[in-house]
Amino acid sequence: MIEAVPNVSEGRDRGTIDRIASAVSSVPAVRLLHVGSDEDHNRTVLTYVSDRSDALAQATLALYDAAVGSIDLRRHSGEHPRVGAVDVCPFVPLAGSTMADCVALAREVGREIAARFEIPVYLYEEAATRPERRELPRIRSGQFEGFTKKIARPEWKPDFGPDRVHPSAGVTVVGARVLLIAFNVQLATDRLDLAEAIARSARGVSGGLRFVRALPIRLAHRGIVQVSMNLLDYRRTPIHRAFNLVREEAARWGVEILSSEIVGLVPAEALWDAAAWHLRLENFSPSIILETRLGAQNQESER
């Protein structure tokens, strides 16, 4: 089974979001698991799975078709950085598939997107063709508005498609990666400079936690700011450690944490680990969970 988690640059217009979701769910053999939209980010994250690569490719191309037909980046504003109508589309190996399967799927889908929609495609993470294209933030820097210049530089020639930005749909980033957790923490302040300082202390690249990416985001309609994080390896940098660091850094400015939120879906074990940390459980393993035991075949008692 492979999971696709495209991020689409529309989080406000219900009609457009529904059209894009329907494009995915109308493909048989694909299960749309979750659709999460944010008005301030002006962005929607869709999560769908299938155990058939061809069905995932078909659903993803249908999603691009719907998004490219409905979203015009020239008129798009939102707090989250973006380069395309479909900004980024990662494929994630779940049980029964490998990263190699996802890389192959990303390249096949990327090639087809370029051919069908004339959109420049960049491959990232495990599907990247050059080391400097592994990390999404480096591809995305300059955003849609800066990409007309960026794409002209030889080192930013797209992996597939034309050497010029699609007028309304921009460019797109397709790839393969391990499961990540998108996790936002809301601060009880409207000061974006504090969210920026806290994000900087949290993110790995600037000396914070190794597998954390973090951005400050203004949530205009709530009158507060947010530290928006990607947890790239939740087993090694767990969700509670990221939360605790943000809370600690916020306290240094006299700022409280209002709340946090998961964007998209979260693996069960990541929350169990956070509970075990808070409760200081000394004997925690998934095997003490009733549902895990009920789900497992118990050889011993079924002889």
Add this chain to the structure above:
Amino acid sequence: MIEAVPNVSEGRDRGTIDRIASAVSSVPAVRLLHVGSDEDHNRTVLTYVSDRSDALAQATLALYDAAVGSIDLRRHSGEHPRVGAVDVCPFVPLAGSTMADCVALAREVGREIAARFEIPVYLYEEAATRPERRELPRIRSGQFEGFTKKIARPEWKPDFGPDRVHPSAGVTVVGARVLLIAFNVQLATDRLDLAEAIARSARGVSGGLRFVRALPIRLAHRGIVQVSMNLLDYRRTPIHRAFNLVREEAARWGVEILSSEIVGLVPAEALWDAAAWHLRLENFSPSIILETRLGAQNQESER
């Protein structure tokens, strides 16, 4: 499906524990999910399930047979209060069964235990025949050593079986109840009086949290003490609230929490709730868990 969670008064002798566990797991159609022993408590908790009442009855009678044949309460010492070789045996309704099913099963098994082993049986919780027998601590007060006198009083005439204590196996308590969480918190002190003070502040009956039972327990081999709790309704008195209260009360005595532990099994949602509390998740529901979504039928996308 019904779950049985008998507590047996042996937590040290591996041979006896294995014999008792085998008696359960040898019954077809019964799945032994978990066996947890504690040396200081000198007690073992077994968890098994079946969707057939007759199989659960058969496994439970086999467990009594093995325990009564191996455990002599006259030579039993342990920190946990107990009245019988099989101290208590609750039946718990899981998906697809009702409390009425469990009450009927408890009464049937109780009658059979009395007839087959000549052990006095008390029915408790939902299976209780009188209000004053609902709560386990009231039945158990006086323990094995005090029961010879207690059983002679008319109000403590057993529900089934003889009016005198079984010489080696004592009495037993059988019943039906909702799922509870057995949760112990270890304190960084050897002072039992502090564990008692903290347990008193935590337990519902003395003014603490409504659905908490709590006992102070000495863990001799670790040189520390423990607050041993039953969380009788984890949706209304969640695990993190019990933990936080114990931590707060311990701090008042300058005592740290070393760790906690789950005895037996815990429902997944109880740990998710603790994670959501610690992380201040504003949008938590089981539907944001990847595995929940994968497990659920997604009507929308499977049309």
